Amino acid sequence: MSDRRNGSDRRDEVAPRGEERRMGDRRESHRVPIEVEVCEGNNPYELHHGNVGIGGMFFKKPLAIPTGATIQLRFTLPSHDQMIEVKGEIVEITAVGVPEDRGTRVRFIDLELKAELLIAKYLDEHIQE
Numbered sequence: 639m640s641d642r643r644n645g646s647d648r649r650d651e652v653a654p655r656g657e658e659r660r661m662g663d664r665r666e667s668h669r670v671p672i673e674v675e676v677c678e679g680n681n682p683y684e685l686h687h688g689n690v691g692i693g694g695m696f697f698k699k700p701l702a703i704p705t706g707a708t709i710q711l712r713f714t715l716p717s718h719d720q721m722i723e724v725k726g727e728i729v730e731i732t733a734v735g736v737p738e739d740r741g742t743r744v745r746f747i748d749l750e751l752k753a754e755l756l757i758a759k760y761l762d763e764h765i766q767e
Contacts, residue, residue: 669696670764677710678703690715692758694726694745700733701742709744715760722753 669689674697677683688697695711703709705728712723726744733740749757 670761672713672715674711674713676701676703677712678707683710683712688744690757690761692754692761694729694743697742697744699741700731701728703728703731703742705729705731708747711744711746715756718756718760720753720756722756724749724753 669691672688672690674686674688674690674695675683676686676697686697686699686701688695690713707728709726709728710723711726712721714721725747727747728742729745730743731741
């Protein structure tokens with residue numbers, strides 16, 4: 639809040655949105671690239687490229703699905719045979735700013751333990767430094 643009487647303005651103390659996001663990174667694990675089929679409602683599945691992590695995914699482009707929507711995701715991890723199917727919630731869509739900040743964040747909903755362990759193992763094997 640601005641206090642004009644003494645000439646101070648707290649807005650100068652607030653970090654820009656991009657810096658704030660990087661400082662407050664909410665990821666619980668590393669992420670690695672993967673191809674994922676995404677479906678909203680009764681629409682057909684569409685193939686997208688994203689990064690998978692333990693708690694969800696990040697798609698490097700804004701998806702045409704509203705924030706808060708529930709979607710169905712399905713993917714097979716390279717070198718594994720088991721198809722992982724999980725619901726996800728669109729938690730954030732960023733269409734502005736620098737290219738590396740643009741995209742869609744999805745949080746997994748009710749990911750089965752077996753699938754979570756499979757993802758964790760895959761992430762351990764493919765950590766990008």
